[in-house]
Amino acid sequence: MAAHLRACRAARPDPEPTARWLVGHLLGPVGEVTGADPVDYRDVLGPAGMTQALDLATEAWRRDPTDRAVRLRERLLKARGDVDALFAAYAADLAPDGAMHLRIARELDEAGRAGDALEWAERGLRAAGKRRDVEHQLVDWVCARYVRAGRLDDALAVRRDRFRSKSSLGSYRSLRSAARACGRWEDEREAAL
Numbered sequence: 196m197a198a199h200l201r202a203c204r205a206a207r208p209d210p211e212p213t214a215r216w217l218v219g220h221l222l223g224p225v226g227e228v229t230g231a232d233p234v235d236y237r238d239v240l241g242p243a244g245m246t247q248a249l250d251l252a253t254e255a256w257r258r259d260p261t262d263r264a265v266r267l268r269e270r271l272l273k274a275r276g277d278v279d280a281l282f283a284a285y286a287a288d289l290a291p292d293g294a295m296h297l298r299i300a301r302e303l304d305e306a307g308r309a310g311d312a313l314e315w316a317e318r319g320l321r322a323a324g325k326r327r328d329v330e331h332q333l334v335d336w337v338c339a340r341y342v343r344a345g346r347l348d349d350a351l352a353v354r355r356d357r358f359r360s361k362s363s364l365g366s367y368r369s370l371r372s373a374a375r376a377c378g379r380w381e382d383e384r385e386a387a388l
Contacts (some may be wrong), residue, residue: 196231203239210244218251221267233267233307234337245275278306286342292326297333313340320353338373347377358387 203213217236217315218306220226232266249271250263253387268298272281282299296319303312316337323329341350354373358366374383 196229197224200231200235200239203236207239211247214240214244214339215251216269217276218248218255222252222255222261222263225303227263233271235272237274244273249275278302289319290330291335292328292330293325295319296322297330297336300333300336306332309340313337316340325356325360329357329360334369338369347373350380350385351377351383355383 213236217231217233217240220229221231221233235247237245249268252264252268252271255267268284269281272278272284281302285295285299285302291292293316296315296324300312300319302318303309316333320337321332322331323333334353338350338353341347341353351370351373354366354370370383370387371380374380
């Protein structure tokens with residue numbers, strides 16, 4: 196793949212057929228083992244070729260939403276810098292445990308949109324409700340943001356809700372840490388016990 200990329204950079208082939216070949220290769224039987232990244236071809240494909248590659252990946256994803264097609268489409272959306280389209284793609288497949296909400300929140304955070312990130316994470320917690328299998332990293336992420344913003348009572352409320360939904364040693368310890376940060380451990384301890 197490295198040799199192919201160097202050859203493409205030297206020869207400057209037509210971007211659209213190159214995009215077709217690249218997407219076909221990445222979604223084909225050896226695409227998983229080549230380690231090729233479509234972003235490496237950005238300068239070879241140019242805007243038209245990248246659009247073609249994204250269109251082909253989206254079409255393949257719609258026909259057969261395999262993990263490889265999903266990852267390729269996401270990678271191409273990121274390469275184009277089209278974070279809103281990426282978030283729309285993620286939002287179309289929200290998991291009930293909040294895992295996809297966390298993924299969206301992390302992407303938004305990385306894109307410098309901290310307020311939107313927290314909003315998505317909070318939406319994930321609300322959507323998960325009282326489920327026992329809520330993505331624990333989502334809970335940790337939201338609580339960390341609350342603590343950073345000085346919203347200790349909000350962090351405690353999230354930890355309390357999680358402990359009530361899933362009483363475990365880990366959720367007890369997290370509740371204790373959040374309650375101690377607020378100076379309210381004695382009250383929380385009694386209720387938790």
